[in-house]
Amino acid sequence: MHRFLCTYRVRAPRGQVAAIADAIALEQSVEVPRAAVHDPVLAERIVGRVAEIRERADGDHDVVIALATETVGGDIAQFFNMAFGNTAMHPHVEWTDVALPDDLLALFPGPRFGSAGLRSATGAHGRPLTCSALKPQGQDVAALAALCATFAQAGVDVIKDDHGIADQAYSPFAERVAACQRAIDRVATDTGHRALYAPSVVGAPRVVAQRIRAAQDEGVGAVLLAPALLGLPAFAEFVRDDVHVPVLAHPSFAGAARVAPPLMLGTLFRLLGADAVIFPHYAGRFAYSQQACADIAARARAPLGAHVAAMPVPAGGVQLDGVDDALAYYGTDTMVLIGGSLLIERDRIGERTRRFVDAVRGAAQVAGATA
């Protein structure tokens, strides 16, 4: 009989934790009172079990529940349903970890390229990678393509659309992707540096699948997808069936208050097939702690069955003069994403971008805290 382990952080008085753990075990398996489980075989085989309850240093408790692999039925959506479906609605419970047996690990696509594949695709070895974003939205296709050329000329490794850029009238998807990829191609011919362009693909499943195909037909080197926005099972299906290039996962709509960010972004996005995982750097404009960021990066790289490492991408307000600190913290196997901070001085975008590129290229020697 196979089980997988889910850990939940429970905020409740000590005397209530055992009852809450039992309630989670029922809720995430049979979803009936124990008295309604009449069949002893079913009770033994299917009902969730409390595997462990540990008090944490902060007074909360870590509750580990062993859930039956059979209940997942070989489906990724159903995995999330069993791991955290109804319990997601309990405000005192946060899903913090998962331990999967090999058959469940193999259910997920995982990164097809991962860190190593991103290095092959960009030719960037032995140093951190650079990434920037085409923004702000509202500019027309020519302006975005010109910015793309500026970034590519300055030597950025990966150039992504801002995640807010979709298929708006002011920069339609097909036209924008073609123009930006042509800009990449021109710079490659002129300078020999071929950046990877990752268009943002947003929409309902059939639209996304069609746009991924169209972008790949234009020769893009990667795509940017937001798993929590598109739907986690949909994201995994795109990875498996539609995408032939590396995937950057964006955290949009992953308001991960109930799923701990290291689990959601570091483990789950990777399991679902992200090759690079964008997350809010602790020194940026989001309130992620240093520890949470270290944990996200560590989980993106840690052994995970047969799945290769994904590349951590600190982002969300990284400043030009904060690059060295970020690299000292995350280490070499990192892609640094700076967007808005490059754009502040309109006439010096190329110069600021080159400073960014040089800072990262010069950081090949740094020994990262988490690397």
Next chain:
Amino acid sequence: MHRFLCTYRVRAPRGQVAAIADAIALEQSVEVPRAAVHDPVLAERIVGRVAEIRERADGDHDVVIALATETVGGDIAQFFNMAFGNTAMHPHVEWTDVALPDDLLALFPGPRFGSAGLRSATGAHGRPLTCSALKPQGQDVAALAALCATFAQAGVDVIKDDHGIADQAYSPFAERVAACQRAIDRVATDTGHRALYAPSVVGAPRVVAQRIRAAQDEGVGAVLLAPALLGLPAFAEFVRDDVHVPVLAHPSFAGAARVAPPLMLGTLFRLLGADAVIFPHYAGRFAYSQQACADIAARARAPLGAHVAAMPVPAGGVQLDGVDDALAYYGTDTMVLIGGSLLIERDRIGERTRRFVDAVRGAAQVAGATA
């Protein structure tokens, strides 16, 4: 120039709220520092605007941001991206409301049947509706079909799969759906009462679309889908392109800590096309407040452009002896869902189900607090 209004509840000291509101306005539109918006036309047309800041009685603030409809580009996924993409990662911000102009309201499918359509489909007029769930999972197809027959014979209006039932080896989807629908058909022939059977459909988009078709080919009267589990844009696409019967929306994985439950379940699930919205009743095993439940029900029924009302479905631990209170609270235009509580005494499931059905049928006269 068209704008839509998003309201966010911000937990922060009074002196910081204006700066936070400005940061949200930038984050949810151009996602760059204001200094990086060089084009005055773009600043005027695209950048989000702080429309209002109101102090709440509890000391938090409601911040209303006017976002440009243009940025949505006519796509539902992109709407969520613009409304709450990156801001979902700010722990001090909760998305609590949205006000949409007619063109954005028309972007969403909304309920195709709604409350009135569910009444037509069940023939239940002038009284609340009853609903129960086939559970626990782990039983085989014959056992689930027998329970379905028991519920149908007792006169339940809508019989849904437990949301945890997917396509597991012990009750494969195709076989289970066929057997349960045949049980419904037999009871209809024998007694004249035709319950609606709503199978739970879980999976990645292509799998879900195929199973919805297969279930409809079997003649099912409804389907159960979990928008937050499947992905909000995927759910809306299924409603628009694949589903020809009423849709019950299940809150699984909607750990709505950062999206207020009345907005997520009452407004957004309805906009996306749910005909009936299942939510945790305040007297059940989830910690939703009475007020939150009243707000969910009110939003499912309130005027919303041209969209018809969806039916509120209180669930999640409703007890047999709590039906009267629930109906007094929610009123007649309600479907009451009891699952596990009917199953506790194995030999009296039919009897307890008839008590449930009679309690609801007898409640036609009640005047609900929120109706």
